[in-house]
Amino acid sequence: MRDVAIIGCGMTKFGELWKKSIRDIFVEAGLKAIDDAGVENIDSMYVGSMTSGLFVEQEHISAIMADYLGIAGIPAVRIESACASGGLALRQGFIEVTSGMNDIVLVGGVEKMTDGADATYALASAADQEYEVYNGITFPGLYAMIARAHMHRYGTTRKQLALVAVKNHKNGASNPNAQFQRETTIDGVINATMVADPLTLMDCSPVSDGAACVILCPLDQAKKYTDTPVKILASCAATDNIALHQRDDVTILKAVKLSGESAFKQAGISPGDIDVAEVHDCFTIAEICAIEDLGFVAKGKGGEFTEKGETALDGKIPINTSGGLKSKGHPVGATGIAQVIEIVEQLRGNAGKRQVKNAKVGLTQNMGGSGASSVVHIFRVV
Amino acid sequence: MPSPRYWREIPQRYRLEANKCKKCGKIFFPPRLICCECRGQAFEKIRLSDEGKIITFTVIRVAPQQFATQTPYVVAIVETKDEVRLTTQVADCKPEDVEIGKKVRLVFRKIQEEGKTGILCYGYKAVLV
Structure with missing residues (x-):
């Protein structure tokens, strides 16, 4: 078990982001996190999303997000645990880095709730x-x-x-x-x-659109990327x-x-x-x-x-x-x-x-x- | 024709059928395949008591589409005499008459309509006694 650190963060503003699609917001958050960490390559990715299928009729978002983030080729996994999808995705990323399987892992979460779906129904x-x-x-x-x-x-x-x-x-x-x-x-x-x-x-809490991403790496490599891991x-x-x-x-x-x-x-x-x-x-x-x-x-x-x-x-x-x-x-x-x-x-x-x-x-x-x-x-x- | 998803729940929704673990006596509604108390897998079929009391409740003012025409309506967690709890509407009452601890009886009622064709779906609701 290796110690794991967060070396970069990025998120969109949260709110009714009508001009942006689910992929736009995830990529925006992902690029900010990659830039914040200063990493050049991502080894693997986890995406937390509760119900993109009901909200925007788009499943398979692990692949879509890797594709639009320009990192297709890497393994990408979507994690769902209702409103805890993001937190649980981080746990999966943590497991991957602590186990030694991979070094640089992007963990994100996304939801696009204002594209017209009945939010009460979807959340239920x-x-x-x-x-x-x-x-x-x-x-x-x-x-x-x-x-x-x-x-x-x-x-x-x-x-x-x-x-x-x-x-x-x-x-x-x-x-x-x-x-x-x-x-x-x-x-x-x-x-x-x-x-x-x-x-x-x-x-x-309100119905919102938004995405957030963090970058993980082994603690002993973290100082290469940031002064404050x-x-x-x-x-x-x-x-x-x-x-x-x-x-x-x-x-x-x-x-x-x-x-x-x-x-x-x-x-x-x-x-x-x-x-x-x-x-x-x-x-x-x-x-x-x-x-x-x-x-x-x-x-x-x-x-x-x-x-x-x-x-x-x-x-x-x-x-x-x-x-x-x-x-x-x-x-x-x-x-x-x-x-x-x-x-x-x-x-x-x-x-x-x-x-x-x-x-x-x-x-x-x-x-x-x-x-x-x-x-x-x-x-x-x- | 109602969907399989609807009709396979009929024994529970129409007749309050539950199952009781033969090893530890714990009752499950809806029936389960394994007892979460003792891991037993042998059960006997029972019918829940229709008498119970209100554990907690709310008045739904904003509902999803299939219940939108029913608002405001009361939903409660009811504990039956067998100490089994379920979520149910409390019908035929004013919201202000409902209180924690009040006695109720479970009755057979229309719950909602399924799909675009509006197939009637039934189940249990509580009424104050």
Whole structure:
């Protein structure tokens, strides 16, 4: 097992990119990453994409992306794990480099969600089609049921949920790649159009286009390419029941817990050692559950922790400094890689107004469906 | 004619058929081929109780196309008397009448229409008791 580093990053702006196709955005992100790393050849590539077939009726995107990136000939693999496709693609790239199979590996994620497909329908394919979706549930609906149970059990308030969105929009306001570079208010969240009670439109991440890519290489070669390689300390994934109703406790994201525990073990550190984290806030309640199940705060206390400002830029553990999925945007397949790019920028000290002081160790948590898959990575600047 | 994808789920959707692990007693709905508790592969067929209670719920205001004409509608996770949970609509009620812990009964109802020809698809919905 070789140590693995990230030596280059590139992403498109996230948003409604109507003038660009799925291949345009992936190639844009890929070229930026290749340029950032200063590598001349790519040995192998992984592409995370949830459902390009439903969104743009294009499958086989591993080959298309290698072709249009001008590197056809190399092996290219598409990875799908719903909204965790990007994170899981990184794990595959990590495995390929750590194993010694290849040296320079490009890992990207992409989704083009605004080409006219019914996004609610396409995203629902990440749930149990026959026993959840058949009966009329939607993704906002699944997370709304988690939110209602969390509020009932732990006393989490409507205001605390709203504060997740308020904080993430505040961070996103200073992220030039974010879809919504503007702040919002508690009232702005609570009074927005109701989507699935108790979640409003402003509790939900948006429908977005975007791509993000990183370049991996063995750590002992990394200094050839960059002065600030970021070492991958841990790369762990876990799964859970696909249907929310089959889990013993709907407020616990077991896959998040398991992937987090194994990642902390692999890295040899504890949650208290993390300086900055990007977690999967596809809905406001998801961030609260994620910070609890990763162990940043006790179960049931995530809402209170958020209300106290502990997850803000100057808090105990800054969460989603990029603006998160909520404000930065959520092109589902690209999200897992975009989270990693924010952490790399933080650890390199390049995050500008969003910079967390003395950030040395960072974590990303990327989740599929209502939590049936989760991927956690931990990074340290070298 | 309804699609195979529809009709092979009929025993579960029309009659709440589940299977119970002969080794550890765990009940699966829909039936499974292997028990995720004890890895047992011998099962007996059972029918779930139609009585249950609401574990959590939401009111869907924005629905995918095939449910768009039904909004707003309530969807809940219901636990039956056999301690099996399922996702189901709660019909014949005002959203404000639904609460966590309330008792429900599962009934046979139309759920949606399949494909462009609009074949009627049935299944279970909960009603408050």
